[in-house]
Amino acid sequence: MYLSNSRFNRRAGLSVLYFIQGIPQGLIYFALLDWLTSVGFGISDIAIVMSLASIPWTFKILIGPFVDTLKSSKMGKRKPWIFFSLLGSSLVFFISSNYISYELSALSIGLCLFTVILFTSILDVATDALAIDTLSNDERGISNGLMWASRTIGVSSAAVFASFTINEIGLKEAFLFFGFLNLFFSLLILLIRENRSNQFLSLKFTSKIKFSYYKKTFFDLYNIAKAPVFILLMGFCLLSNISFGMHYVSVSNLFIVSNNWDNSNLTEIRSFGLYIGAAVAIVGGYLSDRINPYRVIIVSQIMIAFVFLMIAIFENNISNFYIGSLVIIIISALGSFLMAASLSLCMGLSKTSVAASQFALLMSIRHFSRIVGEWSAGILDYNDVSLSNLYFTMFLISFLPVITIYRMKHLVKKT
Template sequence: MPTLTGSRAARTTTLCVLYAAQGMPWGFVTIALLSYLAGQGAGLAETAKISSLATLPWTFKLFWGPIIDRFTLRSMGRRRPWIILAQLAMSVTLLAMILIGDLTAEFETLAWMVFLHNCFVSLQDVASDALAVDVLLDSERGSVNGLMWASNYAGTAIGGAGMGTVIANYGLRPAFCLQAAVLLGILFLPLLFRERSGEKLLPWSKGAANMEPGEERAESIVGLVRGLAGAFKAWPAILGALFAYSASITIGMRVAVMPVFYTQQIGWTDARFAQVEGGIGSAAGVLGALLGGFLADRLGVKAVITLGVLGICSLCVAMGLSDELRVSPLFPLVFLLGTTFCISLMTVAGFAMFMRLCTATVAGTQYTFYMALANVARISGAAVAAYLEDSGYRMIFLVMAIAILIPLPFLYLIRGGDGPTRGGAHEPA
């Protein structure tokens, strides 16, 4: 079998499939499950709690990063043991949800099981990103990063539209079983491909650690923390952190608001919302990811991020100010697809910028810190949406429009994060 370092096809396929596996739980929870609960009468406070608990484990990425860098079974590779563990646990926690009695009545239990499940999804994400750092060549990082994010949206489509259709026709438990089976199937890829030649395929197989020069001793966790603190003495790194947080508040509001707004205000069924948001909505996300990577190579990341921000702002203003547009048969669809496209556009460009802002000695941990901040902001956004529920959806959409503009000053004060995305950019870890 080819190794990940020795075969571009093997590493690209593995990374893309792992990213699709991360997208499935996200699409399932934030699209299929939330729309189902909204259709059963859940309010914005309930959907905000689910989306917050689904997002909270992604803030743990800051802690996963140093742990993964420091501890591993090196004879099986630096990252594979963590990926295998996380992928297996993702499947097991899904199957455990079947044991919950009345899934809609036992809301608290369901919410915390969603939290536990996403703890392992976030672990898989960090380990997969770290694997990308290790095995991708500088010349392919831009293109493969776009493919990975597009694959994430493909997974979101499966988890959202696919599982939403299963829920509508067969119920929640069959959806849990089917998704667990798919995640177990994906587990075979990291089981089959070694990172480097000579390593063990499984713990009981023959082989030994095959380390690159400089990898013989992993840095201590204390050393990584000190290095991270040193990296954030630079203003571009600080501004990048402010941008990472402020750019994601509106995204968090959107996740919490959309299922309730579309099912209880627009009049869509929960199945229709799941199929549109998870189906053609995910297709819009894939297009945004691919186009975002292409344009970032040519226009620079700041220009692409600005396009995405202005697009989201314009759509939110239109939805907030125009009663006619809110009840029209076409604009709700345009809003849903347009915001997804613009979020994907700015996300991929933002990834490239964060990679360039990272200090080489702590690149993986620093990048993870940026991603953790973005996820904290999504939780904040969901809380803001729940707080504004009594103010009405006009106010919610206008606040979303204002919030998405906040990161622009931080963006244009950053020096060193713009330019083409290819050639030496760090992948996430």
């Protein structure tokens, strides 16, 4: 498959890569998180595990310039990074399978997952850079929707399978399976080429590597980051994921501990919610193309805020299976709707000369925002703040990115 050949090839190839990205995240952020809660891990413990696992996402700002610098392989500009990141994550899964156990401390489990996500973040940066390289302006919105939908389907499918494997066979066996799965995917992506001149597999470079470009990339990135619009965009990314970070470490406790849900049932419903979210992401991407991403972001962010408020008020009613399932599905749908528009906005403002680095900076800030939310929830739980008060805090915080994006929208209009 040559991505440069047609719009269909670009969308199909990138969607496959985003699907692969979602596989380890389904295991870590859904199945494993729900299972750990069921065996006695509290919100503070989950906050430690998830925040450690999430730290590598913030390294994308360091990874991006390397991806922009080392891009003269005969395999293509981005493909070597994708290939070797999948091989690396496969190896980490194999090694971790010998150590991972619920008897380990939250810190030890978090460090295990840290290495998995480190390679996944490299894959993410390289795939984002490939998307920026190949997609034209008029197809970014719907393509981002398709890519996010594919990633969501990958997360959901992996979550369901991982939940079954962990509960019925064992945690070690689940990690072994995901190691073999990533190994298979690393071989599969050899079939995807950016253009006809690229080779399937090669360790040779078409030109001499100039590491001075790494320094130049940071210099160019600094100059771009000084623009008022980009400062506001970074502010939006910094604020946009705090409430979701708090939600991600609290949701398992909300359903399993407070409302007596079974952990496998929770994972299945959360996974089903992701499928709904995948369809909604495509709509979000389409509307970002046809209207503008600012309006999509503002509307979805406000709706998310009021869902958190409803959880804070009616916390105990979630024990009802249908009400609880509806809440999960709505949050998943709105989150995907918001993410598709946010990706479209960030990608559209990334300059192609340092595209990977610029987009990686924005995504690093978004992930740091999530870590802030995870630690905030852990600290509040440690100080005996109730779940209803936690979700009321999420409600208030959800309005902060709305203020930033609204200001940014008006600044763009003036310029």
